[in-house]
Amino acid sequence: MATTASAWAVDVPVVGLDLTVSSVLWGAAVALATTLVARYAARATLHLGHRVQGVADDLALQASRVVRYFVILVGAGVVLAILGAPVQPLLAAMLLVLGAAFLMLRGIADNFGAALVIQTRHPVRLGDLVESGGHQGHVADLNSRSVVLAALDGRTVHIPNRRFMDEPLVNHSTRGAVRSEIQVRVAHPEPGPATGPATGEALVATAAGVHGVLPSPAPHVLLVAVDAGRVTYALRFWHHPDAGPQVASHVTAALHEDLVAAGRPAALAWPPPDAPLTAPGDL
Numbered sequence: 001m002a003t004t005a006s007a008w009a010v011d012v013p014v015v016g017l018d019l020t021v022s023s024v025l026w027g028a029a030v031a032l033a034t035t036l037v038a039r040y041a042a043r044a045t046l047h048l049g050h051r052v053q054g055v056a057d058d059l060a061l062q063a064s065r066v067v068r069y070f071v072i073l074v075g076a077g078v079v080l081a082i083l084g085a086p087v088q089p090l091l092a093a094m095l096l097v098l099g100a101a102f103l104m105l106r107g108i109a110d111n112f113g114a115a116l117v118i119q120t121r122h123p124v125r126l127g128d129l130v131e132s133g134g135h136q137g138h139v140a141d142l143n144s145r146s147v148v149l150a151a152l153d154g155r156t157v158h159i160p161n162r163r164f165m166d167e168p169l170v171n172h173s174t175r176g177a178v179r180s181e182i183q184v185r186v187a188h189p190e191p192g193p194a195t196g197p198a199t200g201e202a203l204v205a206t207a208a209g210v211h212g213v214l215p216s217p218a219p220h221v222l223l224v225a226v227d228a229g230r231v232t233y234a235l236r237f238w239h240h241p242d243a244g245p246q247v248a249s250h251v252t253a254a255l256h257e258d259l260v261a262a263g264r265p266a267a268l269a270w271p272p273p274d275a276p277l278t279a280p281g282d283l
Helices: 002-008 021-051 057-082 087-104 106-121 161-166 195-208 241-261
Strands: 011-014 017-020 129-132 135-142 146-151 156-160 169-171 178-187 220-226 230-239 266-269
Touching (some): 017 021, 241 266
Antiparallel strands (some): 129 135
């Protein structure tokens, strides 16, 4: 037994390390185990990512790579410790490398984290009409780097995930309907309580008959200003998120046609201006 034990303890100096046959065998065994564990851990992570609803394929693939490299890094440290390498300098160098990598990849990590939030909390979904960072369009793709919008003017906009989460986000598709408003200024030389409401009811009836205006919530009108020469209404109606400009244009045309037929000079604006376009007494 003593002869056998001494045979396993033969010193084999290699590159400054005091290696033994047993340490080399243990190191090889750990290296092999690390390779197998890294491979199966990466596969399990990828499989789990595919099963979690809302996680994109490239996001699951990157997560599996991170897990694989982490297992390989830990296994390499264990192998070096078995072979007798000083661990403290190795740990210090590893920390420096990780710190430098963190600083260099901070933006990528932020995008990656924002992608996880977007794809797990679902503030937007594919096909939604959204507005963020001054851009408006339909969500065409969600990946680990950016949110891809198909803008209404035909352009494709890539918004980094971090910026998409930091900027105010407007999702027009959440409720399935959005509201538009048209400002109507009708000449009214002799304002009176009998003619004002009647004009408002006529505006609501006209809007309700336009194709694309939703019956619920029903259109309604607000009397927002009255002076000696005109009455100003705010006509509000609901429509599908994708049909806002078309429906508003059709409502404006229908209102203009009915007011002209009734002999009522009027001015219409969509969207409503921030300030009156004309002085009091003028349309």
